[in-house]
């Protein structure tokens with residue numbers, strides 16, 4: 001059988017796009033691991049935060065919010081970007097950067113900050129409040145898309161690492177490590193950290209998508225973290241933390257270049273996280289209960305890449321989801337399917353400019369340089 005689309009991977013990006021393609025096309029999902037969601041998707045910090053990823057990502061996040069809320073995947077938490085006296089300029093810049101983007105943020109002083117987070121140390125006196133920030137039920141959302149795809153006829157093959165992509169009449173021959181071959185008219189490259197490697201297999205020029213490692217630790221703290229604590233982010237990107245079942249999830253906001261693979265946290269990054277946390281908040285750390293790391297993958301301009309490759313329309317990019325691939329999944333998948341199927345925008349995607357995310361933005365530039 002020849003599929004219309006072979007989507008490589010079965011994380012959040014691939015599952016959501018496959019579900020959106022399913023009513024219109026025969027779709028095959030090919031996942032290297034034993035089960036979907038083992039890599040970035042299964043390791044996220046699970047928040048929907050309007051400003052995360054910068055103003056270029058805001059349209060995707062805002063367009064995804066109503067879908068996530070209507071389907072019950074969001075629990076409002078609120079977020080605070082915090083700073084010290086010397087960070088006043090950074091907080092001012094933050095407000096200016098997001099002015100007119102549609103996000104809801106307002107400035108708070110020390111008094112209001114400690115009402116939200118009594119443990120913030122004295123030096124932290126300035127904050128930006130984002131009331132709409134929410135926790136996302138990541139596993140629920142992933143299952144929602146896998147189930148919708150299954151009902152729509154999507155076929156999922158696990159333990160099917162793609163090892164060869166060859167152009168044949170009418171599309172592609174896809175080889176997998178298990179020895180099974182598949183045929184599809186078009187390839188969707190949604191392989192997260194592996195996206196450039198998949199392009200290389202297909203003889204397509206890579207876009208420079210880089211995997212950057214991010215560490216998270218779960219701390220048992222005294223007193224226990226209250227359930228209504230907001231997500232707290234250092235405005236200078238030194239840390240963030242949020243509560244989970246009385247514990248705290250803490251990240252040093254690290255971005256360490258790494259190779260695609262099953263990454264693990266480094267002791268140094270865990271130590272940095274704890275040091276930064278202790279200098280910001282007055283909690284006693286009783287234990288580091290869990291630690292994990294995952295890869296967030298970025299294109300050179302840190303915006304995602306959705307659309308056909310300019311050199312081969314049969315190769316569709318859906319990559320570079322960075323640190324916002326969960327919170328943007330609904331609108332990204334809807335937009336991706338519309339681009340792949342040649343459909344116009346709908347109510348969810350009308351406010352999104354697809355040109356901002358087109359792979360042509362890189363390829364046009366590299367052609368111009370070499371001309």
Ligand SMILES: Cc1cc2nc3c(=O)[nH]c(=O)nc-3n(C[C@H](O)[C@H](O)[C@H](O)COP(=O)(O)OP(=O)(O)OC[C@H]3O[C@@H](n4cnc5c(N)ncnc54)[C@H](O)[C@@H]3O)c2cc1C
Nearest residue numbers: 009011013032039040041045046047162192294325326327
């Ligand atoms: C620590 C951390 C915290 C994060 N926090 C948040 C957050 O709070 N909110 C948010 O929105 N986002 C967050 N993110 C980002 C989010 O997790 C990612 O953007 C998202 O999961 C990307 O999904 P994906 O499907 O592109 O990648 P992945 O989930 O990595 O899926 C790619 C899949 O492709 C498969 N694959 C690779 N090569 C092949 C091959 N040759 N053949 C077959 N299959 C292959 C892999 O096995 C993998 O399953 C976080 C990420 C990390 C690491």
